Amino acid sequence: MLKKFNVTGTCIPNKHYIVDISKKIDKIMKLIDGEEYFVINRPRQYGKTTTLFLLDNKLKESEDYFPIKISFEGIGDLIFEDENRFSKGFMKILERTIEFENVELSKFISSNKESVETLDDLSYFITKFVREINKKVVLMIDEVDKSSNNQLFLSFLGMLRNKYLLRSEGRDYTFHSIILAGVYDVKTLKVKIRSDEEHKYNSPWNIASDFDVDMSFSKEEIMTMLEDYVEDKKVILDKEYFSEKLYFYTEGYPFLVSKLCKIIDEKIMSDNEFVWEKEYMDLAVKEILKDSNTNFESLIKNIENNEELYDFVKRIVLDNENINYIKTDNIVSLGSIYGILKEKDGVCKINNKLYEQLIYNHMMMKVIRQDKKSVMSQYNYKSNFIKEDGNLDVKKILIKFSELMKHEYSAKREAFLEADGRLLFLAFISPIINGTGFAFKEVQGGDEKRFDIVITYNKKMYILELKKWNGEAYHKKGLIQLSEYLEQYGLEEGYLLIFDFRKTKNETGKLDEEFVNFGEKQKRIIQVYC
Numbered sequence: 001m002l003k004k005f006n007v008t009g010t011c012i013p014n015k016h017y018i019v020d021i022s023k024k025i026d027k028i029m030k031l032i033d034g035e036e037y038f039v040i041n042r043p044r045q046y047g048k049t050t051t052l053f054l055l056d057n058k059l060k061e062s063e064d065y066f067p068i069k070i071s072f073e074g075i076g077d078l079i080f081e082d083e084n085r086f087s088k089g090f091m092k093i094l095e096r097t098i099e100f101e102n103v104e105l106s107k108f109i110s111s112n113k114e115s116v117e118t119l120d121d122l123s124y125f126i127t128k129f130v131r132e133i134n135k136k137v138v139l140m141i142d143e144v145d146k147s148s149n150n151q152l153f154l155s156f157l158g159m160l161r162n163k164y165l166l167r168s169e170g171r172d173y174t175f176h177s178i179i180l181a182g183v184y185d186v187k188t189l190k191v192k193i194r195s196d197e198e199h200k201y202n203s204p205w206n207i208a209s210d211f212d213v214d215m216s217f218s219k220e221e222i223m224t225m226l227e228d229y230v231e232d233k234k235v236i237l238d239k240e241y242f243s244e245k246l247y248f249y250t251e252g253y254p255f256l257v258s259k260l261c262k263i264i265d266e267k268i269m270s271d272n273e274f275v276w277e278k279e280y281m282d283l284a285v286k287e288i289l290k291d292s293n294t295n296f297e298s299l300i301k302n303i304e305n306n307e308e309l310y311d312f313v314k315r316i317v318l319d320n321e322n323i324n325y326i327k328t329d330n331i332v333s334l335g336s337i338y339g340i341l342k343e344k345d346g347v348c349k350i351n352n353k354l355y356e357q358l359i360y361n362h363m364m365m366k367v368i369r370q371d372k373k374s375v376m377s378q379y380n381y382k383s384n385f386i387k388e389d390g391n392l393d394v395k396k397i398l399i400k401f402s403e404l405m406k407h408e409y410s411a412k413r414e415a416f417l418e419a420d421g422r423l424l425f426l427a428f429i430s431p432i433i434n435g436t437g438f439a440f441k442e443v444q445g446g447d448e449k450r451f452d453i454v455i456t457y458n459k460k461m462y463i464l465e466l467k468k469w470n471g472e473a474y475h476k477k478g479l480i481q482l483s484e485y486l487e488q489y490g491l492e493e494g495y496l497l498i499f500d501f502r503k504t505k506n507e508t509g510k511l512d513e514e515f516v517n518f519g520e521k522q523k524r525i526i527q528v529y530c
Contacts, residue, residue, distance in 0.1 A: 003015060003016060003017055003228075003232050003233075004016060004017070004262070004265070004266075005017050005229075005258045005259075005261045005262035005265055005266075006018075006258060006262075007045070007255055007258050007259050007262060007293075009049065010049050010050050010053045011047075011050040011053075011258075012053075017225050017228045017229045017232070017258075017261070018050070018225060018228065019217050019221045019222060019224055019225045019254070019257075020221060020224035020225075021047075021051065021054065021217075021221065024051070024213050024214075024215065025051070025054055025055055025058055027213045028051070028055055028179075028213060029055075029058065031177070031209060031211070032059070032065075032138055032176070032177040032179075034209075035176055035177055036177055036208075036209040037160075037164060037177060037178045037179075037205070037207055037208050037209065038178075038179060038180075038208050038209045038210070038211045039144075039179075039180045039181070039182075039185050039205070039208055039211060040052075040179060040180070040181040040182075040211055040215075041181075041182055041183060041184055041185040041211075041337070042183070042215055042339075043183060043337065043338055043339025044183060044255075044295065044298055044339070045254065045255035045294075045295050046215055046216075046253070046254055046255070046339065047215055047254040048142065048181045048182070048215075049142055049143075049181070050254075051181075051215065052069055052140050052142055052179070052181055053069070055067075055140070055179075056069045056140065059138055063135075064135060064136050065135060065136045065137075065138055065176075066133050066135040066136065066137045066138070067137075067138045067140065068094065068097060068098065068137065068138065068139050068140065069097070069140040069142070070093050070094070070097050070139075070140070070141055070142070071141070071142040071143045072141060072142070072143050072144055073142070073143035075089065075093070077150075080150040080152045080153060081152075082152070083117070083118045083119050083152065083155075084117045084118070086119075086152055086153075086156065087116045087117060087118060087119060087121060087122040088113060088116060088117075090122065090156075091109055091112070091113050091116060091122070091125065092113070094109055094129075095109040095110055095113070105132070105133065108129075108132055109129070112125050112128070112129075119155060119156060119159045120159075122159070123159050123162075123163060126163065126173075126174055126175070127163075127172060127173045127174065130173040130174060130175065131173050136176035136177075137175050137176055138175065138176055138177045138178075138179070139175045139177075139178045139179070140178075140179045140181070141178070141179070141180050141181065142181045142182075143181070143182055144180040144181060144182040145182035145183055145184040154204050155204075157204040157205050158204035160174070160175070160178060161204055161205060161206075161207050163175075164207050165207070180205075183337060183338075184337060215254070216251060216252030216253060216254070217247070217252035217253075217254060217257055218247070218252060219243045219244055219246075219247045219252075220243075221252070222243040222246050222247055222252065222257055223239050223240070223243040225257075225258075225261070226239045226242060226243060226261075227239065229261070229265075233265075233274075234274060235274050235275070235276060236274060236275045236276070237275070237276035238276070238278065241278060241281075242276065242281060245281045246260060246261070246281075248353065249281075249285055249352065249353050249354050250352050250353075250354060251342070251351060251352035251353075253339070253351065253352055253354075255295050256288075256295070256352065256354055259288055259293065259295075260281075260284045260285070260288060261284075263284040263287050263288060264276060264280045264281070264283075264284045267284075267287060268280050268283050268284060268287070279459050282438070282456045282459075285354070285438060286437070286438045288354065289354065289357055289358060289361065289438060296358055298338075299338070299339070299340060299355060299358065299359075300358070300359075300362055302338045302340065303340065303359070303362075306331075306334070308331055309331055309334060309335060309340075312331050312332075312335065313335065313340060313341075313350070313359060314363065316341075316348055316349070316350060317350060317356060317359050317360060317363070318360075318363065318422065318423055322347045323347060323348045324346060324347060324348070325341075325343035325344075325346060325347055325348045327343075332348060335348070339351055339355075340355065353440055356440075356441070357438070357439075357440055357441075360423070360426060360441065361430075363423060364423055364426050364427045364430060365427075376404065376427065376428060377431075379400050379401070379403065379404045379428070380400065380401075380404075380428050380429070380431055380432055382431060382432050384396065384400070385397050385400070385432050390458050391457070391458055391460055392432075392433070392437075392455065392457045392458070392460070392462060394455075394462050394464065394495050394526075395495070395511075395526050395528070397428075397429060397432065398464075398495060398497050398511075398526070398528035399511060399528055401425060401428050401429075401497070401528075401530060402497075402528050402529065402530035404428065405421075405530040406530070421466075421499055422441075422466050425453075425466060425497065426439065426441075426453070429455070433455060433457050436457055436458055437455060437456050437457030437458065438455075438456055439453050439454065439455045439456075440453070440454045441453050441454075442454055442485075452464065452465050452466075452482075452485060453465075453466065454489075461489060461491065462491075462494075462495065463482070463485060463486055463489060463491060463494045463495065464494070464495045464496070464497060465478070465482050465485075465494065465495070465496050465497070466497045466499070467496075467497075467498060467499070468498070468499045468500075468501065469498050469499065469500040469501065469502060469529075475498075478496075479496075479514060479516050479525055480516060480518075482494050482496065482516075482523075482525060483516045483518045483523040483525070484518070486518075486523050487518060487521075487523070492521070492522075492523060492524060493523070493524045493525075493526070494523060494524075494525050494526075495525070495526050495527075495528075496525055496526070496527040496528070497527075497528055497530065498527060498528070498529045498530070499530060500529045500530070510527075510528070510529040511526070511527070511528050511529075512526075512527050513525060513526045513527060514527065
């Protein structure tokens with residue numbers, strides 16, 4: 001069977017190109033060795049199921065452990081109607097899972113099934129079951145939040161918690177370690193079920209240890225998947241470059257890493273081609289942002305279904321606000337659970353550049369839809385901004401955008417541009433670059449809230465900075481900062497779009513350029529005021 005990059009379900013080493021996460025597995029094994037109960041709660045498609053699969057295989061290598069890996073996905077809601085259904089249903093899941101590897105033990109479960117009618121009966125069966133095996137039994141439950149919006153499930157956790165405490169006192173036998181995997185942690189499940197303050201944080205799973213294993217892929221880990229691919233398919237590629245770029249765009253989000261690789265391998269590469277050209281990375285980014293997938297659909301749905309979360313994300317993405325990352329805040333916690341937000345240097349950030357661009361594109365369409373009279377289309381006709389050699393005429397784009405601001409938005413310039421000017425600019429350039437290129441924003445810190453846009457078009461890169469006029473001193477400082485940014489990308493020319501709200505001096509439409517000395521080099525910066 002030919003191996004491939006996998007973006008659905010469990011990654012199997014002999015079927016798929018996978019990242020070597022053995023160091024993560026070793027860290028999890030230390031928790032298991034220490035008899036810990038813990039929860040792996042990560043966003044959708046973050047490698048939880050694959051991690052449990054590899055962990056299950058690792059445990060099977062030891063004579064000391066007896067791993068049981070089950071899932072609550074697809075079991076329906078009837079099992080949670082009463083204790084009898086749940087207790088017998090849970091035993092049936094155990095029986096069917098174990099039957100593939102140990103028929104005799106499966107029969108032992110079956111012979112005890114009729115006597116189990118309550119959670120107390122199930123507790124006593126677990127005691128007998130663990131004694132029967134006479135090994136360290138590790139229970140792994142995947143998709144634990146699929147059917148967990150139910151008090152009975154929490155009662156089940158409470159029963160396991162009680163057995164854990166009794167085992168610690170030497171008065172019971174129970175699972176050596178339990179791992180619950182899902183999007184939500186158990187405390188959050190409690191919030192979903194019971195809204196009163198008294199019970200909000202009274203979790204039945206407060207015995208759980210912290211799970212601090214970083215499940216995102218590092219650049220070094222991404223490279224192990226590329227090495228697997230190169231060895232299997234005899235493809236030539238710059239592993240250092242592509243692992244760096246994959247991490248740059250995805251922050252190591254497992255689904256996104258595999259998806260970009262899959263796009264290059266199956267959509268961009270031709271059948272008789274065996275070299276990954278560097279521009280394939282940009283083509284893959286453009287492709288993933290253009291096409292729909294379940295991960296992106298879930299991200300947008302989660303934002304759209306919660307007005308408060310939408311507004312919070314908009315403040316970060318559009319307005320460049322630095323909002324403190326306080327995990328106990330409901331919206332920050334929810335955004336983190338969904339994989340939208342992450343913490344960086346104490347503030348809230350969007351998880352990765354692909355998500356940030358996706359959210360920008362989504363919000364940008366709202367601006368375009370609101371342009372009911374197609375005012376923007378009168379200014380941004382694509383062919384007007386493409387040079388004879390096929391490259392972008394960025395200077396002409398900025399001048400034409402300045403005209404749009406002057407003629408169509410002059411009456412509400414300051415009020416409008418403060419909140420939406422940057423988004424309007426991205427909406428303006430979208431039809432110009434779509435199909436051949438794409439744009440990413442890079443927010444720079446500091447008092448000015450610099451807003452840089454990196455455009456990739458026809459294999460060339462352009463750096464634009466958008467900012468408010470904030471005085472001559474800040475302006476000179478900004479020119480130096482932009483020059484430094486150009487140097488990072490090896491570029492000699494950059495562009496500056498200045499939103500100028502001065503009442504006494506109207507610079508709208510002004511075009512000039514400055515040359516900034518940068519070491520032995522000079523950087524040419526073209527400036528347009530609007």
